[in-house]
Amino acid sequence: MISKKYYFCPSIFPAMFNKMIASILPYMPKKLVWIFSRKYIAGETIEDAIRVSKELNTQGILVTIDLLGEYITKLEEATTNKETYLWIIDTIEKAKINGNYSLKPTMFGLLIDPEVCYQNIREIVLKAASYNTFIRVDMEDSRCTDLEITLFRRLKAEFPKNVGLVFQAYLKRTLQDMKNLMDIHTSEIPLKYRLCKGIYIEPAEIAYKQYEEVNKHFLEDLEFMFQNGLYPGIATHDKPLVEGSYKLIEKYQVPKEKYEFQMLYGVTPELRNSIVSKGHRMRVYIPFGKQWFGYSTRRLKENPKIASHIIKALFIKG
Ligand SMILES: Cc1cc2nc3c(=O)[nH]c(=O)nc-3n(C[C@H](O)[C@H](O)[C@H](O)COP(=O)(O)OP(=O)(O)OC[C@H]3O[C@@H](n4cnc5c(N)ncnc54)[C@H](O)[C@@H]3O)c2cc1C
Numbered sequence: 001m002i003s004k005k006y007y008f009c010p011s012i013f014p015a016m017f018n019k020m021i022a023s024i025l026p027y028m029p030k031k032l033v034w035i036f037s038r039k040y041i042a043g044e045t046i047e048d049a050i051r052v053s054k055e056l057n058t059q060g061i062l063v064t065i066d067l068l069g070e071y072i073t074k075l076e077e078a079t080t081n082k083e084t085y086l087w088i089i090d091t092i093e094k095a096k097i098n099g100n101y102s103l104k105p106t107m108f109g110l111l112i113d114p115e116v117c118y119q120n121i122r123e124i125v126l127k128a129a130s131y132n133t134f135i136r137v138d139m140e141d142s143r144c145t146d147l148e149i150t151l152f153r154r155l156k157a158e159f160p161k162n163v164g165l166v167f168q169a170y171l172k173r174t175l176q177d178m179k180n181l182m183d184i185h186t187s188e189i190p191l192k193y194r195l196c197k198g199i200y201i202e203p204a205e206i207a208y209k210q211y212e213e214v215n216k217h218f219l220e221d222l223e224f225m226f227q228n229g230l231y232p233g234i235a236t237h238d239k240p241l242v243e244g245s246y247k248l249i250e251k252y253q254v255p256k257e258k259y260e261f262q263m264l265y266g267v268t269p270e271l272r273n274s275i276v277s278k279g280h281r282m283r284v285y286i287p288f289g290k291q292w293f294g295y296s297t298r299r300l301k302e303n304p305k306i307a308s309h310i311i312k313a314l315f316i317k318g
Helices: 015-027 030-037 046-058 075-094 114-130 145-158 174-184 211-227 239-251 269-277 292-302 306-315
Strands: 062-067 099-103 135-137 163-168 192-196 231-235 260-264 282-288
Touching (some): 015 306, 030 292, 046 062, 046 075, 046 282, 062 075, 075 099, 099 282, 114 145, 211 239, 231 239, 260 269, 282 292, 292 306
Parallel strands (some): 062 282, 099 135, 192 231, 231 260
16 A cells, blocks of 8 residues: 555645546546545435434534535526425425535526526525525636625525525635625624635636635635624635634634534544534535536536545545
């Protein structure tokens, strides 16, 4: 066995090799791709999502359930996806899972017909509201940013307690976008945003590219949220950002029920446990569904750095 310490060290893992893995993966047998994907995806069925959610709930961790799928090309798919989400909410609520839901608007036709997309998601939020639960609108690539903010504004006007949005710290516009939305913030029903770095490849004109720059803006955006009494979902696995967040929580004396940390299923469980052990609220994002293959390979193409994690998952057990 090759020495893990030397061979898999991310700092020396060649970018070329990551890119190569990312490009050949879509042509590999599904079974092989599943070997790494299963670490990050609950499974194909809702039973898988329920099983994983229950395990996390028993550790005091909340979940957000996400049906895999995005960028549909035919509007009929949007109707099917909506029906599936309505069924998922009924099923998950019956199973008494402590959590909420995340969705990607391009799965409901955002880039084909934004009005149809809005009507589809409105029905889903209406269903969520009937259970007094919450839908998080994920943020996708920069073609979607304005459309998703507009969508959120409309939904929030009708369902003030049941909908939230995601912001990406790598986008140069993010702080201004947050400021622009302050007209719909109230201290009784604070705006709830997940803050993440952002996963898509964006041009340098609109996005910060350097690790330090992205982290600096992440903490600036988070500080803005704390200063203005918003409810952040601090979505990162990056230890310096977690530590920076602790400092801001301390600085603004933010009570534990006014923010949460969020992580992706299967990623950095040690860091996750350390956050939970300090008494912070934690929510894990649980992707599931038949579209895991496309999702995994697309994510890899977008961010070949993940290839080093895949190699680890393939060769290092546990
Ligand atoms: C709950 C949640 C929801 C998200 N929603 C969105 C969204 O709506 N829109 C969007 O654009 N992005 C979303 N993201 C992705 C996010 O933007 C980042 O791409 C991702 O979280 C990696 O950034 P990081 O902050 O963890 O820092 P990084 O610097 O990328 O990673 C820090 C460390 O975390 C570990 N790590 C990170 N990713 C992985 C991985 N896949 N496998 C194994 N280890 C890993 C590594 O040890 C790495 O060194 C979400 C992330 C989370 C946690």
